[in-house]
Amino acid sequence: MDNGGFCNNNYHSGSSDDELVDISDVTVNFSEDVPPLDLDYSAGGCKADWRPSNSPKLIDLLDDTVPGIGTYEDFNTIDWVREKSKDRDRHREITNKSKHSTVALLFSISDAFSGWLLMLLIGLMSGALAGGIDIAAHWMTDLKEGVCLNGFWFNHEHCCWASNETTFQERDKCPQWKTWAELMVGVSEGSVNVLNHFMYVSWALLFAFLAVILVRAFAPYACGSGIPEIKTILSGFIIRGYLGKWTLIIKTITLVLAVSSGLSLGKEGPLVHVACCCANILCHFFTKYRRNEAKRREVLSAASAVGVSVAFGAPIGGVLFSLEEVSYYFPLKTLWRSFFAALVAAFTLRSINPFGNSRLVLFYVEFHTPWHLLELIPFVLLGIFGGLWGAFFIHANIAWCRLRKNTRLGHYPVIEVLVVTLLTALLAFPIEYTRMSSSELISELFNDCGLLDSSKLCGYTSNSGSTSGSVNATAANGLGARLAGPGLYTAMWQLALALVFKMLITVATFGIKVTDLDVFLKAKQNIRAVLRIKPQNDKHFFFFLISTLGGVTRMTVSLVVIMFELTGGLEYIVPLMAATMTSKWVADALSRESIYEAHIRLNGYPFLEAKEEFRHKTLATDVMRPRQSDPPLSVLTQSGMSVEEVERLIADTTYSGFPVVISQQSQRLVGFVLRRDLVISLENARRHQEGVVSVSAVLFTECDPPASPSAPPAVKLHNILDLSPFTVTVHTPMEIVVDIFRKLGLRQCLVIQNGRLLGIITKKDILKHMAQMANRDPESILFN
């Protein structure tokens, strides 16, 4: 009551500033006020509204009296500051309550630990899923070639493990395992190879068809690598359903199908998507994360670390990947949580042990020979070639995607997938090393050559040390000291062919409309493919492939750490660093964007790149809306507008928020209100508040202005008003504005000069301006 009295008193008194300039006979009308610049700060309303005597909520969204307030629409950008404020308010409320009762205290403690618990669950779930995917893909890949008579659920390896008739010489041949030709025609050698080939292609087509149909029917978001979209989501964009349960289910199934179909794609990028889906779904069980978009993104950052951790078996590499490549906002707290989640996931995967070698790392390879200083030159050269190839790959892939997008080609995704699969399968079968699945290929290549080994790669002749040239070259290595036999040379050119083939087909595959196609595997598989063949050449192949991956993704530190964890090549840190750094420089010199950023731009997502600085000399005034020729900014006044007027303004415009000013004349900023909140509140008032009609006043002030008793009750919207909108001046250079948007994660910012509201800058305006400055089409930015 005291408050109200003070408000009313204050309201009727002329302000001291007005007195100073001696305004006589001016009726201070609330709806058209002259800014009362009195010294007690009260500007157009009651004083008590900004110095909380009984600590009212700043943003009253927490109460959720009206459902929907404080949420976002699909394909919109979130406001990080608002979300984080919400979280802190929530935290404070819990802390305050916890002082009063034991139950609340327990709740407060469980709330504090819920973040770590969530990380634990994400790690467990992602690790388990990754293990399951590995096992299923292995089985289905073998299904393309034959079936186990002991039980169709055994894969080739398990089938023959159980058999007594397996010999050491031919350990992958046993009577229980029948190729399709053997099963149907009954003959195992000769011309039936055509039948095997046919069955191989058919299975591949079936898997690919199933995958593409599933994706199209149930979860269109399950297509693609997922990393560009996840990057965009992490930067604060809403794509509903992109990380939902249907996407998770379909992505998991189609990942298995697509890998089994033999397409040149890997499960690494998609595993990041799967891990993020897990995280998003698990978030729903924790109020703290369900309701808060910013907190949820912190969890998703950690989940992307988990994805890489289970894909490569490289937990630290995963954390760095999330930091360097994917995440937008990555505070130290998230670093620690990512670290923990990646650890749990790696541990879970190791417990499931899909590769049967009881190691975290799939294949532990070591380069033990110290390198010579002069070797740096070839390593750096390989880095240059890798960078060039990476830049070319991005360019070719984007051109292909643009072609698909702009021509009729894109209308037939199912056919496109089937054609690519057909080509891949037809061409892959004849060469032994492309026919194999990645895991088979790896086992083939990485098992140490025993004396009784049947693999062609072990076809070394055993007269060790007879020819001096060969011995010199490979003296350090016991295996290399044996001469290469003819079988090995066949294997070598087949592998080289496989490499070229994989590279070309990957360009066409990445970004195709099936599911989870990724550059990672290409490099990973090939690294492994060539790693152990010839002791002297493997290093150089390895470096070339690392450099290519560096050129494509522009990762540096994370790539080195991943490779480090994959291969244990501690000795080679310095050359590896040199190669990746060179590759990044070369690729950056050709084009600034990594494959992910190129795809983000292709899709027109509102992604404010944090890596590059804004270098142009423009001011906030050049970017803000309205332009000089446009009609003035649509604003609401803090009082004096009727429900009908507000509704008309909402209907006439499409802006996602409106500044609230004291009066149309003064344009003195009071706050900012979001369109969605406004619409919901007005609807709610019309429906639930008694006596609200079209002529009811809409008030954004905390205390009522005096109204005639006969007037209908006013709609009070003070609680949806953001009283601390971000402002810059017209003089603020755009580089600073861009910096503020990036670092604080703003959605919009108001432009004032000397306390007078002049315009507004949204994230989309900034992106359009940046596109314009870079001579690109500003209309390519599609979303808010």
Place this chain on the structure above:
Amino acid sequence: MDNGGFCNNNYHSGSSDDELVDISDVTVNFSEDVPPLDLDYSAGGCKADWRPSNSPKLIDLLDDTVPGIGTYEDFNTIDWVREKSKDRDRHREITNKSKHSTVALLFSISDAFSGWLLMLLIGLMSGALAGGIDIAAHWMTDLKEGVCLNGFWFNHEHCCWASNETTFQERDKCPQWKTWAELMVGVSEGSVNVLNHFMYVSWALLFAFLAVILVRAFAPYACGSGIPEIKTILSGFIIRGYLGKWTLIIKTITLVLAVSSGLSLGKEGPLVHVACCCANILCHFFTKYRRNEAKRREVLSAASAVGVSVAFGAPIGGVLFSLEEVSYYFPLKTLWRSFFAALVAAFTLRSINPFGNSRLVLFYVEFHTPWHLLELIPFVLLGIFGGLWGAFFIHANIAWCRLRKNTRLGHYPVIEVLVVTLLTALLAFPIEYTRMSSSELISELFNDCGLLDSSKLCGYTSNSGSTSGSVNATAANGLGARLAGPGLYTAMWQLALALVFKMLITVATFGIKVTDLDVFLKAKQNIRAVLRIKPQNDKHFFFFLISTLGGVTRMTVSLVVIMFELTGGLEYIVPLMAATMTSKWVADALSRESIYEAHIRLNGYPFLEAKEEFRHKTLATDVMRPRQSDPPLSVLTQSGMSVEEVERLIADTTYSGFPVVISQQSQRLVGFVLRRDLVISLENARRHQEGVVSVSAVLFTECDPPASPSAPPAVKLHNILDLSPFTVTVHTPMEIVVDIFRKLGLRQCLVIQNGRLLGIITKKDILKHMAQMANRDPESILFN
């Protein structure tokens, strides 16, 4: 001229808003204006000043017409936004010029590459210095025990290498190497040990005395670990001379002396300081970095990565250390540069090869046995103990430092150092493993035990595999299968004693007033000390020490990576992660601060911690100055003040900056001017501008107000005015304000409500407020 004309016209016309409210007979006096809220945005001056037609400079500091403008005073905080703006302006200027001439183009290219060149130089210089320090410290440590007759500059090892009379059994004994007792008395055995002990202690005292005298006489900043101060400097604080050439020279010399004197300190933390000094000195050769405090801090971030890279031989660990522990502002660009610099430094160190093993990593140790799942339990337990010990260590160390600071103890630093050295040397000599320098100790422990080895640690009895209990325990390891002889047990308890002794003495040593004392070595040395002794126990010792280090420094990811690079223990990533994470949790539960942060707080540096969120429910209005009871804010008006008035305001106040408003009555914000810039400009005007007297007007507007012809010429200060000061509203929650300060690196922020300036919040205000909220003494924040 057009401009000026427009200004004057506009100036005399009444604004449209005034007309609306029908003000009659009001003389619009410039110095007491009513805010003219006309629709063409002009508020109190000329319109053209904010829409640049001929693109004037926004912040004209670049011109440096007046030397000193745009610089900072000692012990002050920098403004990151201003510094970055300056850099971007500079960059744009160079880019623009490069379009006109080839020379400018070449200059522009060299400017673009100067960052990478600087990184190269820092890497080379730090690597070379680190190599030199290693070699010198090794020699001087040996000098404490004896001297080489072939040449006093040989260390023990080199002396005996050259000798022909060295046998395998006693490879560290040769006639050329004489202990002091042998040299002086001529006897080598028996009671002369006392003489050796005396010489050992004397040398140690001499080295320590030299070190402390050098530090006190030439470079007081060379004392201590350096990391707390570097952390503060990186957060945007100025400590002149802290990274200067004298500090570098003295720190390098005293580092060698202090390590040689046998004090329980390491060269790791100090090497970070040395690398930062190198970086700071090298910055002086590049205009881009010499003139810009923000750019220089980016370089220093990279340099701290270099320091760790050369200290541990762990380049990736160094980058992560810089990211996780030291740096404040660490964009991806800095990540890549740190990566490059760390690589160069590691490469240089490897080329110098101070350890003679042609490896980057000092001691390459591998745990090859896979770990069992159950082993996680002891690892986590060790993590808990490590965390507890770490928290205790911090507490004890801070208590000791506080005691030293507050009592008479701190008045005698030289005596303190000598006492600690005396104690260390007296106690260390009798135990073989504490007497040795770290490098000797390591060679002793890490060399694989040959059959002819003289070391006690190799005293295994050779009846391998006779007793079954021992065989079970150590079956996996060939060395362990031999039974431990009695010599080994002696070695074991001596080492355990050494461990306890080192731990206690380190508490007293860290932060002592000599030079470069660090926690790192304590753990590092001991890790190495215990790593190879008993195959089964070394792991647990190792984990305990890692955990302690984690508890003391609160590092997680970087610690794991450093250990990973040091030991090659790829297999043990998961347990290592689990142990460090547990240790961090436990230590955090006891106290939130790492040793570095505790020391920062002890010293009262203005460091805004980025790790913890501000959780209190206060508003900007609760923190801003002036308080309600205080006199109003000291402001300048954009015109209407005389030189004398401004000078009086400067003399009467101590604020480091003043807001500029349109008029005292309206308090409508125009911009912000820094005290230092103002003082320099006024002095400059008085000295160089003709006709400036005390009654001359001071103008912050771009165009002149009409003045009587007889008036003295005005001092125009528009160019030092920051037209885009950061503002928040009174309603802005402090959590958001803190966030803005942290993320944008602000120095101050103005508080407005409805366009009216109400107050100012500085970084110091925020720190004081935070201290108050945490029930600490707000006066402990000493600097601006």
